[in-house]
Amino acid sequence: MKEQLCQGMRRLCGESIFKTGKAMTDPNKVIINVALFGMTQSGKSSAGNILLGSTDFHSSFAPCSVTTCCSLGRSCHLHSFMRRGGREVTLQVQVLDTPGYPHSTLSKKHVKQEVKEALAHHFGQEGLHLALLVQRADVPFCGQEVTDPVQMIQELLGHAWMNYTAILFTHAEKIEEAGFTEDKYVHEASDTLITLLNSIQHKYIFQYKKGKSLNEQRMKILERIMEFIKKNCYQVLTFK
Numbered sequence: 001m002k003e004q005l006c007q008g009m010r011r012l013c014g015e016s017i018f019k020t021g022k023a024m025t026d027p028n029k030v031i032i033n034v035a036l037f038g039m040t041q042s043g044k045s046s047a048g049n050i051l052l053g054s055t056d057f058h059s060s061f062a063p064c065s066v067t068t069c070c071s072l073g074r075s076c077h078l079h080s081f082m083r084r085g086g087r088e089v090t091l092q093v094q095v096l097d098t099p100g101y102p103h104s105t106l107s108k109k110h111v112k113q114e115v116k117e118a119l120a121h122h123f124g125q126e127g128l129h130l131a132l133l134v135q136r137a138d139v140p141f142c143g144q145e146v147t148d149p150v151q152m153i154q155e156l157l158g159h160a161w162m163n164y165t166a167i168l169f170t171h172a173e174k175i176e177e178a179g180f181t182e183d184k185y186v187h188e189a190s191d192t193l194i195t196l197l198n199s200i201q202h203k204y205i206f207q208y209k210k211g212k213s214l215n216e217q218r219m220k221i222l223e224r225i226m227e228f229i230k231k232n233c234y235q236v237l238t239f240k
Helices: 002-016 044-052 108-123 144-157 173-177 182-187 191-199 214-231
Strands: 029-038 071-074 078-084 087-097 130-136 165-170 204-206
Touching: 029 044, 029 108, 029 144, 029 214, 044 071, 044 087, 044 130, 044 165, 044 214, 078 214, 087 108, 087 214, 108 144, 130 144, 130 214, 144 191, 165 214, 182 191, 204 214
Parallel strands: 029 087, 029 130, 130 165, 165 204
Antiparallel strands: 071 087, 078 087
């Protein structure tokens, strides 16, 4: 009986890729919608460019916030990204870049309203598959500033936020330089981060820059994102 139930759930999750959201209507193509959240200079725009395989989002080092408004980027089609039901499936990624939160010049209220309107405009009907909280691996996850973006995600995504949220640790090469493995880094993380990871079912990705081509980084991150989305049965959050 238990095995039958498990098989039923697997069938449901497998079929819902073509039934959940308007972005999933073509059986030979999958469009996933991702929104980026995080503090100023966490690497959101740079991460967005890696996901898209382009330079759609302006990204640079600065002593202040660079991104001041939300913008949507669409990747080219990644042909034969995966196989499903004996067919090759093409993947396209839509990424919403958002201002840093807290922001150096914009109020929290302004940023939150800007993101709320952008989510409704771009993903209102198609839905959001995943919110990526972008966090520098070399910055301790503690204090009010690092929890502000989490609070905004909770408020914008609602009670089911933890099912649609993952963490992307940027500058992960820094933890290697410090002699940490990924497991050791997570094990020795702050109580605040461990609590968050437990809430989101330990959905996290490490992004490395050194020693890996941009395409290698991109494919690894996209494969992990697809794992998270599949685990959530390809469900989406819609916005009004």
